[in-house]
Amino acid sequence: MKPATAGAAAPRAGAHTVVPAPRKAAPARLRALDGLRLIAALMVAAYHLGGRSGEISAAWGSSPAVQFPSMSQLFAYGCLGVHIFFVISGFVICMSGWGRSLRAFTASRIARLMPAYWAAVVLVTLVFALPWVIFEAVSPSDMLVNLTMLQEPVGSDRVLGVCWTLWVEMRFYLLFALFVVIPGATRQRVVFFCAGWTMAGVLAQASGWEPLKLAVMPEYAPFFIGGVGLYLVHRFGHDATAWAIVISSWLLGQHYAVAGLWRPAADAGFAYRSSLGIIAVVTVGYVLVAAIALGRFQWANWRWLTVAGALTYPFYLVHEHLGWVAVRFLHRHFGLPSWAVLPLTVIGLLILAWLLHRLVEQPLTPRLRKAFGR
Template identity: 55%
Template sequence: MPTQVQPPLVTTGPRRLPGVRLRELDGLRLLAALMVCLYHYTGRDGPVADAWGGSPRDVFPHLTQIGQYGSLGVQIFFVISGFVICMSSWGRSVGDLFRSRVVRLYPAYWAALFLTVGAAVLLPVDGHIPRYADFLVNLTMLQMPTDTPRVLGVCWTLWAELRFYLLFAVFVLWKGTTKRRVTLFCGGWTVAAVIAQGSENDILNTLVVPDGAPYFVIGLALYLIHRFGHDPALWGVIAVNWALGSGFAMQNVPAPSTSAREPLIILAVLTCGIGAMALVATGRLAFARWRWLTVAGALTYPFYLIHEHVGWSVILVLRQHLNIPAAQTLPLTVAVMLLAAWLIHRLVERPLTAYLRGLLRR
């Protein structure tokens, strides 16, 4: 009898049913945004001290010890972004990625620019009002590469995201997304990030994004695990980039005797964030797909954009004009920012997104 040939094992299909919204990702997005918000309100000095009427370290002596680590929410954002971009781009073209990013990023961003400038004029905290020329450049989201003063302090993260999209489009999407191609991209980008981190070449550092690469790569690898199942090579990529990303984050932190920020706490926060994303990738957080998290996810981006400068103006009004105690001013400011984010989502993002999507398709 002829030997029966077994069909090859197919590993290119989706491991989980398409169309299932990972609402737990929305929850992690909002949590990361709130971490950054806590950092900008309580974890640092600067203009926010003028809003509070004193250093946050004096206003919130205990909360500051937690808030100073909130900036690590940005790195968690990058991990989520790597996961989401790989998921949303699978089977699509470079043009699809371009259109999706334009309609996703720009409407809320434009609204945040106008709102921030309005707050700077009416309720100034740091006394900085952008010049017309600077504002126009900021409308393009290209202020960082053109060395133009930023209107939004948080927009440096968008520049990192834009470079990630460009690299992913050129090295992955251009020829079609496959597990092998994404895996090779993860490995190649990791090597390039290591080389760039040790070099003094500004062009190389700009192109490779060494400070953000480990986190984006972790997100990409976690999506491959989510889609295709456990893979020792991918877990190895994650482990290497966890070590690199944690090391990069701790390099600029002085010794514990001269700084309140402990390197080991930085390591713990990053590890918890990456661990939470690993739980998402392996389906261990599927129980948390509550419907209300969809709303939380929709609010995260506009909230992230406006919470810093506009939030400082709100703190100034509540704390110094209305004499509301600091303990009540903090949650009230967060609530006002979330309400403003919801209004931006409903009144700006929804209608303008639909218009831009139709315009770009035509």
């Protein structure tokens, strides 16, 4: 109802008035999605710390294949946790950006990403500068550029190995803001966004035009689009159009994942992966997000999953570089066996992630959201 204007007659006492419909309650948090986030982060950590079996690790002192002869090939598929992250991101950004203004959307992204990121950049730089740490720190100039999160496009050395995925995420946010948030989210507009982005990605790949490929990211776009399509299913129910978006994105996504990660056994690089194994992991990721979208995991409503979701981002940021330092310290200085070093390292990094969440994210996130949301 619109408020009465100054010249409008006031309703007579006792006259029938229209009572506004009660506002719908905010949707319940999908805690299973938080748990899946952490699983994806642990997959990536397994890859970085134990799955690069084709190289000699300065942390372990040998190839991870020597340290984990039966598990290193399985850990090699952990890099696909990034692709699962992108599917989750498509779902979550569509959900959180629906009905928001551009200012509110931008403020939420800055407040969510930057506090832990700044802390991780500073922390890793300081640790790598210690004289007994053999890993080389980036230059002061490159470290300062890293604080902008734009080091990837400007060509500076990265402080955090995983920050290339944040550059991918930023381009997704920009596209979603331009084509959905600014004009206003509707089902039809989101469907057109998914269809248009899919075709732009195909055309970019076919033409080989680098500026278009840089903008629309054909190798990663299907995963975000699949997550957006699954949110449409979650919000509006079963629909042939939404499922067509999901299925086509899965078909294209597995193609790009295999093209980017499969290598013959004789040319393994970091690790050997079979094409069927890559397809299977991508498929499981899609299926799990779809099951959460359809409410199949409503029973997984434990509060600790929310904590797990909160730890995921800071853990993801610090796990690789600080994980190397921890592995070298525990394995080569204390002589602990590799089967004990890996879980101890992960547990220690999760504790560090909790500290970053409590001491950095919780104080700064609401302040940044308020500052940029004004």
